Amino acid sequence: MIKIVAPNTHKEEIRYLCETIFKDFLGIEYNLFFEKRGNYKISFNDKYFILENVLFKNYESYLVSESIPKEIDYIEETPIIYGKNYWEIISDNNIIEEKNCYKKIKVGINENIYCGLDIFGSIFFMLSRFEEFLISSYDQFNRVTSQNMLSIKFGFEKKAVVHEYLEILWNLILNLDSSFSKKDHKFKFIPTHDIDHLYFWKDYNFFITRLKKCLFKYKNFKQAYKEICSYFLVRIKLKKDPYDKIDYFINKSEEIGVKSIFYFLVGQHCDKDADFDLKKLKRYLEKIKEKGHVIGLHPSFLSCEDINILKNDKEILENISQNKITFSRQHYLRFNVPHTFIDLESIGILNDSSFGFTDRVGFRTGCCYSYKIFDFINKKTLNLYEHPLIVMDGVIIEMNKEKAKKEIFEVMDEVKKYNGQMVILWHNSSFEVDKWEKFQELYSEIIEEVKK
Numbered sequence: 001m002i003k004i005v006a007p008n009t010h011k012e013e014i015r016y017l018c019e020t021i022f023k024d025f026l027g028i029e030y031n032l033f034f035e036k037r038g039n040y041k042i043s044f045n046d047k048y049f050i051l052e053n054v055l056f057k058n059y060e061s062y063l064v065s066e067s068i069p070k071e072i073d074y075i076e077e078t079p080i081i082y083g084k085n086y087w088e089i090i091s092d093n094n095i096i097e098e099k100n101c102y103k104k105i106k107v108g109i110n111e112n113i114y115c116g117l118d119i120f121g122s123i124f125f126m127l128s129r130f131e132e133f134l135i136s137s138y139d140q141f142n143r144v145t146s147q148n149m150l151s152i153k154f155g156f157e158k159k160a161v162v163h164e165y166l167e168i169l170w171n172l173i174l175n176l177d178s179s180f181s182k183k184d185h186k187f188k189f190i191p192t193h194d195i196d197h198l199y200f201w202k203d204y205n206f207f208i209t210r211l212k213k214c215l216f217k218y219k220n221f222k223q224a225y226k227e228i229c230s231y232f233l234v235r236i237k238l239k240k241d242p243y244d245k246i247d248y249f250i251n252k253s254e255e256i257g258v259k260s261i262f263y264f265l266v267g268q269h270c271d272k273d274a275d276f277d278l279k280k281l282k283r284y285l286e287k288i289k290e291k292g293h294v295i296g297l298h299p300s301f302l303s304c305e306d307i308n309i310l311k312n313d314k315e316i317l318e319n320i321s322q323n324k325i326t327f328s329r330q331h332y333l334r335f336n337v338p339h340t341f342i343d344l345e346s347i348g349i350l351n352d353s354s355f356g357f358t359d360r361v362g363f364r365t366g367c368c369y370s371y372k373i374f375d376f377i378n379k380k381t382l383n384l385y386e387h388p389l390i391v392m393d394g395v396i397i398e399m400n401k402e403k404a405k406k407e408i409f410e411v412m413d414e415v416k417k418y419n420g421q422m423v424i425l426w427h428n429s430s431f432e433v434d435k436w437e438k439f440q441e442l443y444s445e446i447i448e449e450v451k452k
């Protein structure tokens with residue numbers, strides 16, 4: 001069994017990292033010990049390697065803005081959040097070679113390695129999102145602005161950087177003993193759907209407002225004719241409402257043998273919340289249950305500010321669906337780290353999928369495996385898994401279809417490279433209406449790509 005000897009500070013963070021990295025991600029057993037030391041020593045029989053420790057050595061409390069790096073080093077293309085690209089090969093306690101630029105280091109029988117990267121600190125930075133606790137600029141919905149996140153400042157948000165660190169670490173482990181084998185992850189496409197609105201044609205008044213806009217504001221008579229047809233065909237049940245896509249999603253998921261997760265918005269506390277009669281959900285919920293797909297909660301706009309709202313939303317959905325709800329994603333991806341997640345755990349949610357960018361495709365956590373969330377205020381691992389969101393449809397709205405497709409496929413290739421989870425959010429409202437018209441076929445093209 002691998003032996004990890006770690007510095008005796010930040011023990012809870014280090015325990016969390018060892019469980020996540022070694023047990024959950026790599027699937028190898030280890031024994032963890034703490035002693036007074038500055039770095040991490042990882043050994044097997046009489047071979048070892050040393051990992052630098054920058055984050056926890058320099059910051060007794062890392063919840064200060066100085067702990068966020070101003071500059072970063074690189075090893076080949078991989079950005080190093082903490083530490084530097086500096087390596088030593090050690091034999092009989094003597095340094096026999098100093099180098100930078102290793103990624104796949106290989107040493108002889110009596111040689112050991114010192115690695116200047118703080119792999120633990122860098123992975124902790126990405127997964128815990130403590131960075132977001134320290135950013136104090138917000139957008140119009142009071143969400144942390146992504147422009148201030150390190151991955152965006154240094155342009156590595158489309159890299160699954162945690163997995164790049166894992167590859168470096170795995171290579172170091174193979175130097176301890178080449179017969180180690182790691183957990184076999186499989187690429188998984190996870191389609192998820194936030195149901196913010198149940199119907200496009202909510203009522204007659206909405207139809208009249210749209211019609212007036214087409215006729216008098218835009219003077220677009222062709223569009224007005226289209227909307228009249230759509231409204232009346234839906235009313236006389238000759239056509240489905242443009243947002244009535246739950247059956248469609250179920251069928252698409254079944255084509256590729258996966259389960260969809262539907263997150264339902266049921267809170268009605270402000271104008272960003274559910275705008276439909278909740279009783280109408282019943283038939284969709286029955287269908288989802290019958291087909292074995294997943295019903296999750298989409299906690300309403302103000303839920304991250306008030307745990308009672310969150311609790312109330314969950315109770316409403318549990319009552320209507322007659323189902324225990326354990327999956328959740330925040331509406332508008334509005335959350336506060338770590339408080340929203342502490343609240344989610346306390347009401348019995350076991351799975352969240354809110355860690356995705358609101359304005360671009362990519363890896364907000366640098367990771368495409370599920371992992372447990374760490375509460376860095378109370379220094380405690382939460383019993384709550386994060387399934388990082390990689391693509392949300394809303395981020396492509398201003399792109400043309402080819403560019404959108406390219407971005408989505410590129411990031412999916414990155415997920416495939418690490419046999420990770422491609423969690424995609426496609427709303428039922430992102431097909432036929434307004435700017436979504438040009439993306440009518442895109443969802444099914446993504447499904448075709450997954451089939452390949």
Ligand SMILES: [Zn+2]
Nearest residue numbers: 194196331332
């Ligand atoms: Zn939403």
